[in-house]
Each structure stands twice: as structure tokens, then as C-alpha cells.
Amino acid sequence: xxxxxxxxxxxxxxxxxxxxxxxxxxxxxxxxxxxxxxxxxxxxxxxxxxxxxxxxxxxxxxxxxxxxxxxxxxxxxxxxxxxxxxxxxxxxxxxxxxxxxxxxxxxxxxxxxxxxxxxxxxxxxxxxxxxxxxxxxxxxxxxxxxxxxxxxxxxxxxxxxxxxxxxxxxxxxxxxxxxxxxxxxxxxxxxxxxxxxxxxxxxxxxxxxxxxxxxxxxxxxxxxxxxxxxxxxxxxxxxxxxxxxxxxxxxxxxxxxxxxxxxxxxxxxxxxxxxxxxxxxxxxxxxxxxxxxxxxxxxxxxxxxxxxxxxxxxxxxxxxxxxxxxxxxxxxxxxxxxxxxxxxxxxxxxxxxxxxxxxxxxxxxxxxxxxxxxxxxxxxxxxxxxxxxxxxxxxxxxxxxxxxxxxxxxxxxxxxxxxxxxxxxxxxxxxxxxxxxxxxxxxxxxxxxxxxxxxxxxxxxxxxxxxxxxxxxxxxxxxxxxxxxxxxxxxxxxxxxxxxxxxxxxxxxxxxxxxxxxxxxxxxxxxxxxxxxxxxxxxxxxxxxxxxxxxxxxxxxxxxxxxxxxxxxxxxxxxxxxxxxxxxx
Amino acid sequence: xxxxxxxxxxxxxxxxxxxxxxxxxxxxxxxxxxxxxxxxxxxxxxxxxxxxxxxxxxxxxxxxxxxxxxxxxxxxxxxxxxxxxxxxxxxxxxxxxxxxxxxxxxxxxxxxxxxxxxxxxxxxxxxxxxxxxxxxxxxxxxxxxxxxxxxxxxxxxxxxxxxxxxxxxxxxxxxxxxxxxxxxxxxxxxxxxxxxxxxxxxxxxxxxxxxxxxxxxxxxxxxxxxxxxxxxxxxxxxxxxxxxxxxxxxxxxxxxxxxxxxxxxxxxxxxxxxxxxxxxxxxxxxxxxxxxxxxxxxxxxxxxxxxxxxxxxxxxxxxxxxxxxxxxxxxxxxxxxxxxxxxxxxxxxxxxxxxxxxxxxxxxxxxxxxxxxxxxx
Numbered sequence: 001x002x003x004x005x006x007x008x009x010x011x012x013x014x015x016x017x018x019x020x021x022x023x024x025x026x027x028x029x030x031x032x033x034x035x036x037x038x039x040x041x042x043x044x045x046x047x048x049x050x051x052x053x054x055x056x057x058x059x060x061x062x063x064x065x066x067x068x069x070x071x072x073x074x075x076x077x078x079x080x081x082x083x084x085x086x087x088x089x090x091x092x093x094x095x096x097x098x099x100x101x102x103x104x105x106x107x108x109x110x111x112x113x114x115x116x117x118x119x120x121x122x123x124x125x126x127x128x129x130x131x132x133x134x135x136x137x138x139x140x141x142x143x144x145x146x147x148x149x150x151x152x153x154x155x156x157x158x159x160x161x162x163x164x165x166x167x168x169x170x171x172x173x174x175x176x177x178x179x180x181x182x183x184x185x186x187x188x189x190x191x192x193x194x195x196x197x198x199x200x201x202x203x204x205x206x207x208x209x210x211x212x213x214x215x216x217x218x219x220x221x222x223x224x225x226x227x228x229x230x231x232x233x234x235x236x237x238x239x240x241x242x243x244x245x246x247x248x249x250x251x252x253x254x255x256x257x258x259x260x261x262x263x264x265x266x267x268x269x270x271x272x273x274x275x276x277x278x279x280x281x282x283x284x285x286x287x288x289x290x291x292x293x294x295x296x297x298x299x300x301x302x303x304x305x306x307x308x309x310x311x312x313x314x315x316x317x318x319x320x321x322x323x324x325x326x327x328x329x330x331x332x333x334x335x336x337x338x339x340x341x342x343x344x345x346x347x348x349x350x351x352x353x354x355x356x357x358x359x360x361x362x363x364x365x366x367x368x369x370x371x372x373x374x375x376x377x378x379x380x381x382x383x384x385x386x387x388x389x390x391x392x393x394x395x396x397x398x399x400x401x402x403x404x405x406x407x408x409x410x411x412x413x414x415x416x417x418x419x420x421x422x423x424x425x426x427x428x429x430x431x432x433x434x435x436x437x438x439x440x441x442x443x444x445x446x447x448x449x450x451x452x453x454x455x456x457x458x459x460x461x462x463x464x465x466x467x468x469x470x471x472x473x474x475x476x477x478x479x480x481x482x483x484x485x486x487x488x489x490x491x492x493x494x495x496x497x498x499x500x501x502x503x504x505x506x507x508x509x510x511x512x513x514x515x516x517x518x519x520x521x522x523x524x525x526x527x528x529x530x531x532x533x534x535x536x537x538x539x540x541x542x543x544x545x546x547x548x549x550x551x552x553x554x555x556x557x558x559x560x561x562x563x564x565x566x567x568x569x570x571x572x573x574x575x576x577x578x579x580x581x582x583x584x585x
Numbered sequence: 586x587x588x589x590x591x592x593x594x595x596x597x598x599x600x601x602x603x604x605x606x607x608x609x610x611x612x613x614x615x616x617x618x619x620x621x622x623x624x625x626x627x628x629x630x631x632x633x634x635x636x637x638x639x640x641x642x643x644x645x646x647x648x649x650x651x652x653x654x655x656x657x658x659x660x661x662x663x664x665x666x667x668x669x670x671x672x673x674x675x676x677x678x679x680x681x682x683x684x685x686x687x688x689x690x691x692x693x694x695x696x697x698x699x700x701x702x703x704x705x706x707x708x709x710x711x712x713x714x715x716x717x718x719x720x721x722x723x724x725x726x727x728x729x730x731x732x733x734x735x736x737x738x739x740x741x742x743x744x745x746x747x748x749x750x751x752x753x754x755x756x757x758x759x760x761x762x763x764x765x766x767x768x769x770x771x772x773x774x775x776x777x778x779x780x781x782x783x784x785x786x787x788x789x790x791x792x793x794x795x796x797x798x799x800x801x802x803x804x805x806x807x808x809x810x811x812x813x814x815x816x817x818x819x820x821x822x823x824x825x826x827x828x829x830x831x832x833x834x835x836x837x838x839x840x841x842x843x844x845x846x847x848x849x850x851x852x853x854x855x856x857x858x859x860x861x862x863x864x865x866x867x868x869x870x871x872x873x874x875x876x877x878x879x880x881x882x883x884x885x886x887x888x889x890x891x892x893x894x895x896x897x898x899x900x901x902x903x904x905x906x907x908x909x910x911x912x913x914x915x916x917x918x919x920x921x922x923x924x925x926x927x928x929x930x931x932x933x934x935x936x937x938x939x940x941x942x943x944x945x946x947x948x949x950x951x952x953x954x955x956x957x958x959x960x961x962x
């Protein structure tokens with residue numbers, strides 16, 4: 001058994017220079033990771049998680065300080081360290097044109113696994129990750145979850161003493177995510193492997209033995225997940241008002257001065273107050289039924305958000321909202337009609353038999369893992385991709401005949417924020433204003449609206465490529481709203497954005513929907529689905545379920561799960577489908 | 586120590602096998618390694634010719650008679666010209682303007698009279714100089730035709746043509762002056778640059794793009810093994826391209842190989858290493874395929890095309906450009922290739938150029954050894 005620390009660093013510093021900007025990726029970090037446990041590296045984008053991983057793997061050299069991995073000095077003996085660790089980068093280096101078996105063979109060769117031992121090791125790994133049936137398949141033709149599992153198998157081909165996993169579960173469907181965690185936990189339990197894992201999913205922090213919290217290159221804290229949430233005892237509550245919709249309740253609660261954080265959790269609103277005790281609800285106009293509020297145990301996310309809010313004094317959790325349309329709430333008319341929509345790429349169905357309707361002022365969600373067909377559906381709805389079959393109607397226009405008219409009524413925010421990185425914020429706004437045909441006074445007004453409403457004024461002259469991710473998202477959204485569209489399409493708008501920015505984003509979306517803008521959003525964050533009025537869950541191009549979040553979850557309520565989450569519902573749906581198809585998921 | 590060496594050979598074998606499988610499965614590698622060379626060979630073998638043949642020429646004879654007809658017949662018999670008889674100079678000038686002909690030859694009405702009387706009959710020649718090269722060749726040919734006619738005319742008159750100095754021309758190594766004979770061997774250098782520098786730089790950049798490089802680097806592989814693992818398969822591929830080109834040159838285009846095949850193989854291997862050195866050096870700088878491709882084309886492929894003497898004669902370049910050609914490795918290899926194919930084993934030429942290649946190879950690999958690190962920075 002290893003007794004020395006799995007990883008220890010003292011006064012570790014690392015900076016990156018690009019142009020004349022210096023970014024301090026890691027600033028004076030002192031920490032020790034105990035062996036034989038799972039340590040979680042948590043922090044928003046740009047916290048320094050990946051830099052720390054790469055330093056530990058000997059891929060980068062520290063500017064100052066000491067870093068020892070498994071009691072070896074990384075800067076002196078990088079090869080010795082690399083022979084003892086397993087490292088899975090964010091995008092693991094699978095060779096997509098090699099088969100599963102060939103990928104394994106390559107890493108076995110590189111890691112010096114003796115040929116005689118391979119048969120047994122491969123069998124063991126395949127059992128662990130469940131890919132035995134796919135040994136001959138090209139890695140490029142595996143699903144996202146399977147690729148990630150193969151990446152893990154390649155990393156484990158020679159049993160490592162320390163496993164470094166950089167965001168292993170990003171973009172992976174909930175089923176595979178759960179399986180990956182089971183694999184990692186088994187490795188620790190049965191083989192005493194030490195694991196350092198970074199993640200953007202805050203619920204995963206609870207599964208770690210220890211959490212290391214990083215923010216902008218500095219260490220904010222280290223301890224068990226409970227040690228972070230304990231100080232918040234008595235400050236967390238779940239609220240429910242029968243008379244008002246949950247989104248409106250959330251907005252009103254968030255506006256209270258005593259409230260630090262309010263988010264939708266299932267069918268209720270989770271509230272964290274600045275001081276112990278429930279918030280004063282006397283000012284809340286909640287109708288005759290009032291607000292039911294009950295205390296709950298704090299979780300890591302509560303702790304994380306309050307910690308980060310303290311760090312980021314400038315962040316405004318309740319931003320002033322840009323005045324858009326002065327329209328009424330959800331109306332009855334369907335503004336989007338999709339009927340038996342189909343999209344083929346050769347013999348492959350990216351989207352098959354998808355039907356739904358979206359009413360005005362609704363927030364409608366498309367939920368599914370990467371590759372489920374969400375983005376393809378979206379592109380067809382925006383008229384960017386012709387449908388192979390079925391009917392599509394957006395804002396009363398048949399997209400087959402009048403795509404241009406329909407497009408004038410919609411705003412679209414693409415997955416990777418299609419902004420011009422080397423134009424400044426103001427230049428981007430001016431460009432999009434002209435692209436939407438706004439001129440003179442109207443153009444000036446809308447640009448002013450965007451700069452004020454999205455708090456972009458102080459960044460107006462900064463190249464948009466240099467903006468913090470949350471601000472890039474704001475700018476992209478402002479650009480999509482430039483021409484005051486009736487319908488807003490958001491493709492994975494919160495992917496890679498830190499939890500604070502995600503909260504702010506949903507706050508804006510809520511307000512837009514209140515004003516009568518119809519919002520369609522795709523996401524792979526299951527908890528975000530609860531913000532939607534209605535949603536469809538997709539897998540392999542087909543719709544598995546459709547309805548309100550409450551209805552969808554209620555289908556899977558049983559004795560074992562009296563209050564199922566959206567993730568439970570999603571996993572159950574996938575399993576049902578797999579059973580029907582007669583194969584394991 | 587032997588266990589360690591065993592590990593190294595296992596790692597190297599793994600890399601080479603992976604690289605070979607990737608080459609075989611990737612259509613773009615196949616395209617660059619096999620399709621492009623064949624296309625280039627066919628293009629330069631059949632399509633591009635620097636010889637002037639069948640130059641369209643207008644011949645204007647204002648008063649046809651025996652003498653002027655004899656003069657015009659010289660052009661008709663020559664394979665270099667496709668003459669067209671036109672009635673007037675105006676018509677001929679019009680045809681030249683409309684680019685129906687590349688030049689015109691004009692015998693005035695008094696041609697025969699002055700020839701017989703004073704022996705100073707002028708022949709008017711106008712050439713289209715837009716393509717200067719073509720015009721110069723046409724000029725030379727017309728002069729040649731004129732001289733031949735003079736000789737024939739003199740013989741007819743029963744007297745020797747008396748010129749103070751007579752030129753006795755003999756063309757060595759490529760007696761037929763077929764441009765294909767020097768273009769096709771030179772193409773071998775271009776093709777090997779394509780595989781060694783462009784393809785190699787692209788595949789390494791692709792590893793960076795797809796994140797596979799990061800995963801490779803954390804394995805216990807040494808940087809030397811990693812580079813060697815890349816180098817070996819592409820060396821074989823490049824030599825394959827070379828053999829393919831030589832075979833096509835020999836049997837498809839009938840270019841003679843007068844020198845030793847083994848010497849050709851040896852010098853090609855040397856040049857292949859230089860090209861691979863360039864490709865790997867580019868890959869240490871460029872981390873995406875677009876940049877890698879641009880750099881490779883700009884600093885290896887285009888110079889090999891333009892500055893190597895493959896098409897354009899280095900001796901007729903301006904001095905500063907000539908100076909630059911000294912750092913273009915293909916220049917030395919093209920010289921070796923053209924010598925081996927057409928002249929034979931001319932040792933001073935082969936050895937001198939091979940020494941330059943060897944020096945370049947040593948420099949590239951020394952820089953590579955210093956620059957390549959198992960690091961993401």
C-alpha cells in the first residue's frame with residue numbers, strides 16, 4: 001500500500017502569456033491529495049483545473065514551486081511519473097480510425113504491458129467497461145459514453161497508482177455518467193488506486209471523498225464535501241406556492257434582499273439565505289394559499305455558489321433585465337408545429353418521426369445526450385438544414401417554402417457562440433444589428449439596449465474572444481435578440497458555463513418568456529429541464545417522452561423513488577428503450 | 586537495461602503499427618501519398634511541355650513564285666510550325682491580334698526581285714510576345730528555318746554559302762530536347778516533398794487537433810521514440826512514392842535512367858530524411874492542420890516546385906533569388922535526379938549535392954532534437 005501522498009504541491013505557480021496578456025492559471029497552490037481516495041477538483045471555467053492536471057502529468061513545467069506525484073518530483077523525473085500514472089485528458093486521445101482492440105493494443109505497447117499478461121488484462125478491462133462486444137468496432141463509431149469508457153480502459157491498460165481524470169463526464173449521457181462513476185469507485189475500492197478527478201457537475205462533488213475548490217487559479221478550500229456545506233446549516237429551504245408558477249416564484253424569491261440564491265429544484269424552489277432561518281416572505285405576493293417553506297440540508301452546490309458569490313463581488317445574481325416586448329404571458333396559439341419530422345444522412349437517421357408543438361411564450365426543452373439529434377432538429381427548425389421528411393411550421397411559415405420569412409422572426413444562438421472573436425463587443429453588436437437590417441436610430445437604440453441590458457458596457461472595447469465565458473454567452477444572447485425576435489432558439493447555451501453564469505442566464509430566459517417570447521432550448525443538463533414548461537426527451541434521433549417536467553417525472557414515481565429527479569426519469573426511459581430493443585444500454 | 590530496451594522496441598512497434606493502420610484507413614493520406622503523385626506525373630508527363638511544337642504561324646506571300654514558295658515550304662515541312670497561308674499583311678495582323686496565330690512571316694511583293702538583284706531581300710517577322718518564353722523559342726525556330734532555306738537556296742545555285750563562322754550544334758544527354766525527360770525526374774523531388782513534409786506535418790498536427798497527442802505524451806514513450814515512430818512509416822511511404830515515380834518515368838514516359846539505380850535509391854533516401862526533418866520541424870510549430878498545411882506548402886512544396894530548377898532554370902533567376910535557392914533542399918536533389926536520369930553517374934555532381942543534403946539533414950535533426958519536447962508548451 002502506498003503511504004506517501006498521491007500528489008503534493010507547495011507554492012505552485014503557473015502563468016500563460018498570450019500576446020501582452022498574462023493569465024495566472026495557478027497562483028501559489030499548496031495542497032496534498034491522500035492516496036487511495038477520490039479527490040474532486042472543482043471550480044468554474046478558467047479555475048486552473050486542467051493546468052494542475054497537466055502539471056501533474058508532466059506535460060507542463062511549473063513556473064515556481066514544488067510538485068510531487070507519488071513521491072516523485074515531476075519536473076525532474078517526468079518519465080518515471082508517466083510510467084506510474086494514468087491520465088485521461090478532457091478529449092481523450094482515441095484514434096477514431098483504429099478499432100477498440102487496436103487502440104488498446106497501442107496503449108498496451110506504449111505502456112509496456114508484457115504480451116503474456118495482455119489477454120487477462122484486456123478481459124478484465126472489457127468486463128469493467130462493458131465493451132467486449134465492440135472489440136472490432138472503429139472507435140469513431142462508438143457513442144460518446146462508450147468512447148469515454150474506452151478512453152478510461154486505455155488509461156488503465158497498465159494498472160496506474162494514480163489516475164488523473166480531466167472532466168471525464170462532460171457531455172456524457174446520464175446512464176454512461178453513472179457507469180463511469182461506478183467504474184472509478186470500484187477501482188479505488190478494489191485496487192486502492194488514487195484518483196484526482198475534475199468536474200463541472202456540482203452533484204458529482206458529493207461523490208468524492210474530498211473536494212479541492214479552485215477559483216481563478218487560487219485554492220479556495222479543501223475538505224470533505226460535507227465540510228463545505230456544513231456552515232450553511234439552517235440557511236437552505238425548499239419553497240412551494242400553489243398559486244404561482246415555480247418560475248415566477250423563483251424570480252420573486254431571488255429578488256428578496258435576504259436571499260443569496262434561488263433555483264428551481266424539481267417542482268419547488270430551492271432558497272439559500274444570507275443568514276440562518278427562512279427568509280421574510282411578507283413582501284411576497286403569493287396569493288391566498290401563501291408559500292409553503294421547509295428547511296432542507298445544505299448541499300455542495302449551495303456552498304459552491306455562496307463561496308463564489310463572495311469571491312465575485314461584481315457579479316449581480318439578479319441582473320436588470322433589458323426591456324424587450326411588452327407582451328402578455330403564454331398564449332394559446334402554437335407558434336411552432338413539427339409533424340413527423342425526419343432527417344437522414346445516407347442510411348443513418350439523425351432525426352426520426354419527431355412531432356411536437358410549442359405555444360407562444362413557452363419555454364420548451366429538447367433534452368438528450370450528445371448525438372441524440374437535438375442539434376439536427378434545431379438546425380431544421382431554423383431553416384439551416386432541409387428536412388428529409390415531415391412538416392415544419394415556424395411562426396406560421398412553412399419552412400420548406402418560406403424559410404427566409406420565418407428566419408426574420410427567430411433569433412438563434414449556436415452552441416459555440418458564433419461571434420467574431422477578433423472584433424470587439426461593440427463591433428460585434430454593430431455587425432449583428434446590420435445583419436438583421438436595423439438602421440440609424442433603431443440600430444443605435446438596440447445597441448444601447450444590449451450594452452446596458454446585458455451589462456456589457458465596460459467590455460465594449462474588448463475583443464470578444466478575450467471575454468470571460470459568461471460574458472461571451474451574454475453577448476451571443478444579445479446578438480440573437482437584436483431584432484426582437486418572437487422565437488428564440490438556444491442550442492446548448494449553458495454548456496461549459498459556470499454555475500453562476502448559468503443561474504443568471506436562466507433568470508434572463510424566464511423574463512423573456514414572461515414577456516411572450518417563445519424559447520426553445522436544448523440541454524444535456526438534466527436539472528435545467530425543470531425550467532422548461534414542457535419538454536421532449538430524445539435518444540438516437542427519436543422522441544422517448546413528451547410533456548411537462550412534472551408529468552415526465554411522475555411516470556417513474558414508485559416506492560423506491562417517491563420523488564424522482566429528471567435524471568432518474570431519463571435513465572429509466574433509456575433503460576426501457578434498451579429493454580424493448582432487447583440489448584443492454 | 587535490456588528490459589528497458591525491450592520496452593523501447595515495444596513502444597516503437599506500437600507507434601509504427603498504429604501509424605501504418607492510420608495511413609491505410611485514412612483517405613486523405615492515400616490521396617496525398619498515391620493519388621497526387623500519379624496525377625502530377627500524368628500532368629507533367631503528358632500535359633505540360635516546355636517544347637514549342639506546331640506553333641500556329643501566318644505566312645503572307647504577296648506575290649507567289651518559285652522562290653517564295655520554296656521559302657514557305659520550309660515552314661510547312663517543319664514539325665515546329667503549323668503555317669497558315671494568308672493573302673495580306675492586314676489579315677495576318679488581325680489573326681495575330683485575335684491570337685489565332687502566335688507569329689507571322691511576311692514576304693513582300695518584291696521578295697524575289699530583290700533576292701535575285703541585290704541579294705538583300707528582307708523577311709518580315711512579327712511575334713506575339715505575351716508569352717515571352719514561347720516567343721523566344723519561336724524566334725529561334727524561325728531563324729533556324731531561315732538558315733536552312735539559305736543553305737538549300739545556295740546549294741540550288743551551285744555555290745557554297747559562305748559564313749565566316751559556322752555553328753556545329755550537338756545536344757548531349759537529351760538529344761531530342763524533350764522537356765518531359767527533365768520534368769519527370771525533377772517531379773520525384775516534388776512528390777517526395779509532398780509526402781515527407783506536407784503529409785507528415787499534417788498528420789502530426791491532426792494528433793494535436795484531436796487531442797491524441799496529449800494522451801500519447803503522458804505515456805512513458807520517449808520523444809525520440811515518438812519521432813522515430815512517425816518517421817519510419819512515412820519514410821517507407823515516401824520511398825514508395827519515389828519508386829512509383831521512377832517506374833512511371835521509365836516505363837510510362839520512356840525517360841532513360843542512365844545512372845545507377847542504387848545510387849538513385851541512396852540519394853533519394855537521403856532527401857527523404859531531409860523532407861521528413863522539415864515536416865517534423867513544422868509540426869513542432871503548427872498545432873492545427875490548416876496552419877501546418879499552409880506552412881508546409883509555403884516553405885517546402887512551393888520552393889521545391891519553383892526554386893529547385895525543376896521547371897525554371899536557376900541560372901536565369903535574378904541573383905537574390907538564386908541565393909535563396911541554396912537553402913531549398915529540393916534544388917540539390919533535382920540536380921542529382923536530372924544528372925542520374927539523363928547524364929549518368931557523374932560523381933562530382935552527385936557527391937557535391939549529396940553532401941549539401943547530408944548537411945541539411947544534420948541541421949534539421951539537430952534543431953528537431955533541441956526543439957521537440959514532451960510538453961504542451
